[in-house]
Each structure stands twice: as structure tokens, then as C-alpha cells.
Amino acid sequence: MNQKKLPNLVCAAMALLLSSVAFAADRIELNDGSVILGKLVSAEEGKIKFETVFAGTIDIAQKEVKTFSTDEAVNVQLQAGSTVIGTVTPTATGISVVATDGQFAAETSKVAAVWRVGKESPQVRKLKEQADKQKRQWAYEASVAITGRTGGSEKFSGALGFKATLESAQDKLIFNLAAEKAEDNGVETANRQAGGVDYSSFFSEKNVWYARTSLEKDSIKALDLRSTTAFGIGRKLIKKDIQDLEARFGVSYVYETYANGTKFDSPGLDLALIHTYKFKNGQMNNSLTYTPAFEDFANYRAHHESSYETPIANSFWKLKIGISNDYTSIPQPGIERLDTLYFSSLILNWK
Template identity: 40%
Template sequence: MQTTTKLVLLLAGSLLAFAQAVSADTIETKDGARLVGTVVKIDGGNVTLATAYAGNITVKQAEIVRIDTEKPLVVRLQGGTTMAGTLASEGDGKVVLSGNDGAITTGVDKLATTWGVGETDPAILAQQRKWSYEATFDLGGKTGNNEKFGVGAGFLAKLTGPDDTLQFYTKYFYEKSDGDVSDDRFLAGIDYSRNFSERVSWYARDEGGYDNEKDIDFYNIAAAGFGYDFAKRDNWKLTGRLGLSYRYETYGDPTMDDVKSAGLDVGLINYYRFNDYAVMNNTLSYVPAFDDFGDYRFLHDSNLEFPIGSSEWRLRIGVTNDYTSRPASDKERMDTTYYTKFLLRWQ
């Protein structure tokens, strides 16, 4: 009886293993390696194979001599032909795409991209604009010899397309020291840029707000010009900007003349992703007046971002410098702020 039971279990296990082998997709490479799993996608000269033993494996398409799939995928060939079906190798790098509309014999190297049946074409998705959002919040305080309490918040909405980016943003910070307001700042702005070649773009932006710490009742900077991407990779983008601006500032001090001047707009925007965890952001902005280049405003922000638990929550640590060459009376030219913020990003 026990022998019979063992025989049945052994037979069942063998059949299960055989069924899994039959239903699995397979890839064979030039060096003789045979990989078994599920072909997730073919794109950009790579084939992604999901396996139970090593997770997702990426194989260079140029190294593949055979590829066979059991479940149909929508396949687009390099020539543009698109059909849903399964892949079966014939040897020598040849593969047959079989579907309801017939069969096509082609080369493994001619498979341009794939996606799941019923899913949206990746080429269409790439052309669609997508909104993304982020909200920041920071809170600080101190008790003892003096009392201090500060709170800050910010929001960013970004619409990203294949050739353009539109951003709406706002920031606010408020701080009290020993019962007196020591800092009160607010700004809101819009920034639009559009590439008309791979690296060259044009942009327009406008930002306004107030800064009670600098005795600025209201300021506005409107600018437009051209940008150039010195670096443009998946993990690194460095963009320089040069344009014309109009700067307007009014002060609480009645003895200070308001600023109303056209000028230059010089900027540098840097984004660098070190790995899947750390991201560095840097921005520089220099806005001098045409009638007096000694009258200018310089802004700098640098920060590092780290994930907290999930991909939506992040921690941002950074520093900002705000330099006004001709501040209100009894005010410092340079304001430096060190900050730590919680950031929530979603789509």
C-alpha cells in the first residue's frame, strides 16, 4: 500500500513538473544557455524573462538564438507590422509568429517590442501626458532659553509629455521666536518648457510671492528663453537656461525704491539618481537687472532624497541660499536655510 502511494505521488510530481516545463517559455543563447520562465516583454534590444528561481532576468536580444512562448503577446516587428500571437523558433535565429491572422517568419533580431494582449501600445503610452504630484511638510521647534516654532509646506503638480513639461508649484514657511514672527515666506509659480530638438528647448516661467524676513511685500519674476541639455540620460539630466526676465519688487520700507527692471535670466537645473534609493537635485538662478548689473538676485537649492518604507514617501534633506545684492535697510544680503522635509509623491 505504501509502495503504491509513493508511486502515485512520484507520478503526480513528474506530471506536474512536465506540465510546468511544457507551459513555460524558453530562451536559448549563443553560448548554449537555456533559460525557462515567462517572457514579460521585448523592448529596446532586451528580452525580460520572469523566473521562479531568479526573479526577472534581462537578456540581450543579440545573444538569443531561440525563443519560444506559450501564451500570445502583441508583437511589433522593426518594419512596423503588428500582430498578436505566439513565438516558435525554427533555428538559426529564425522565429515564427503565429496568430489568428496567420503566421510570419522573421528573425529574433527583428522583434522590436511586445506587450500583453488587451494592453495599450507602449508607443501610445509614451506619447500621452501624465500628471504627477508631490507634497512636502516640515515641522520644527525649540524650548528652553528661548521658544521657537516653525512650519513649512509645499506642493508641486507636474504634467510631463514626450517633448514638454508643465509645472505648478507653491511653498510656504512660517516661524515664531519668543512670540515674535521671525520668518514668513510664500511663493507660487509656473514653469513650462518644450524641446524642439533632442537637447534644445524653450521655456517660460513666472514666480511671485512675499518674504517678510527680507521686508519684501511682493515680488514677481517673469522670464522666457532657451535651454540646453548638457547631459540627458535616464539617471542624469543637466539643463542650462538663458533668457530675458522682468523683475518687480516692492518693500515695506518706504525709503526703499521699488525694483522694476528688465534683465537676464540665467539658470542651471541638475537631476542625478545615484541608485534606486538616493536622488540629488540642484537648482541655480541668477537674475541681474539690465540698467545695473550690480542689482541682482541669486537663488540656490541643493537637496538629497531618500525613500522611507515605500516608493511614495521620501525624506528630503537640503540647503537653500537666497542672495539679494541690494536688500532693504538693516537686512542681510544672504539668507541660508537648512531643511529636512517629508515628501509624498504620487501619480
């Protein structure tokens, strides 16, 4: 080997070794005798977050750790509540923390949390996260769906929608507007406009109270106006990060006027199931409402909608497809009881 290159290789090897030692300064010894070198990032809720060269940042169950050490001062909090800043060294039964004003020892199992100097403690971070959840934030959606055909037949259908949601961990307020219009060879097959407001608020961990109101006009059904107002209580049958199922029970008041001069108004029940399920790349939404009139329970309206939303290329756009069924037990003469709509639309969402 070239003698001139030898010193350079030695220097490079020493530099590599020193950089590895500098990075792998913190040490964890497991109960089975295994040793892991790297950087202790934090410890909380029974897990130690440890940064390594060979596997990146990993989580280690604290119950599997016999002892650990750090080459820099860190914050160490014990289950009893006391917190000290110092360098951690291993002992036969756990750890020892060397602080500027003394030294104390503890079993590893008695350590409640560890975090780096200059970083927020787990308690402070959780309080901030909870505060963020309490903040109401607006989210908006605008949707559009247009199809048409010309030539052998003339067809057109279009739908527009807007939704604004103000939500926190304690309550949710939803405004929505929708309009649809369709023609088939000059014959109008859809002409509907609707809007509504829905508010719900938790009064316990899984129980909510709600109030909602909506207005609707549908020329095809000869409906000049339908006004529905309802309020009641609901319960979260499922409340998880990926799935939510809410059952509602309340009372309603419905007022309807039709093109032929017929009017109808009556208080009634308001029953509903509202369900969402989040997949890795999308979300399923389901709703079912049932509103029978008190004066005649055979006179009722049932509405069902199921849809699936998926984001498009990590943008602000989503694709939504679904089906909607609207059933009126006593419709106006010449109007079908069941109205089924298949739909797909592009949704622009922003905050």
C-alpha cells in the same frame, strides 16, 4: 518496502515528471550546445525572455541562441515585417514555424519578435507606453515643518509649502506656494510668503522654451512685493532616467517695492541651472539662478537651493532636507546681502 506504498510512489513520481514536462515544454539551444527548458515568454530587441524552474524568468541574448522551439502556437515576426502564428520547431539553420496555412523556415537571427497568443505585440505595447507618456498627469505635494522651544528661551519656527505639477513627456507646468514664520524670544526672525508658476515645453529633443513668474513678500527684508517675470530658452545638457541637467538663458523683468517707499524695476537677464539626480532610495535637487539688471549689472540677485528627498517606509510621505542661499548685491539699508536657510520638512505627495 511496503508493496502497497509502491504504486502510490510510482504514481507520484509520474505526476511530478509529467508536470515538469508540461512546464518545461519550450526549448532553447545555445550556440555552445547548452539546452534550457521552460517557457518562452517573448523575444524582442535582441533578447529572449524565458521562464525556467531553476532561475525564474531570465533574459538570453538572441545572438547566443542557435534555435528554439515551442509546444504552443506563438506569434513570430521576422525582420522583413511579416508575422505568422504557429508552433515553432528547430532546424539545422534556425527555426521552422508550422502554421495552419503552411510552414516557413528562417534563421534565428532574422526573428524580430516573438510573443504569446493573446498578448500585445511589442509594437502595440510601445505605442501605448508612448501614449501614456504624452498624457498630462497631475502630481501634488504638501510640506510642513514646525519647531519650537519654551522655558529658558522662547523660540518658534514654521514653514508650509504646496506644489502642483502637471507633466507629460513634452512639457511641464509647476505651481508652488510657500510661507515661513519664525520668532526668537519675541523677536520676529522670519516672515515670508511666496508663490510662482513655471512652464517649460520641448521644441526639439533637448531644447525647451520656458516662461515663469513669481511673487514674494518678506517683512524681515522690508520687502513689500517682488514680482519677477522671465522667459527664454533652455537646453538639456543631461537627459537620462536617473539624471537631468537643464541650462536656461532668457530675459526677465523685476519690480520691487519696499516698506520705506523705495521702488525698483528693470529688465535683465535670467540665467539658471536646474539639476536632479535619482538615487535608489531618494532624489537630489539642485538649482542656481542669476538675474542681473540691464541698467546696472552690479545690481543682481542670485539664488541657490540644494535638497535631498527620501521616501518614508514606502508611504506617501517623504523627508526633505536642504539648504537655501539668497544673495542680493544691493540690499536695503540694514539688511544683509546673504540670507541662508537650513531646512527639513515632511512632504505628503499624491496624484
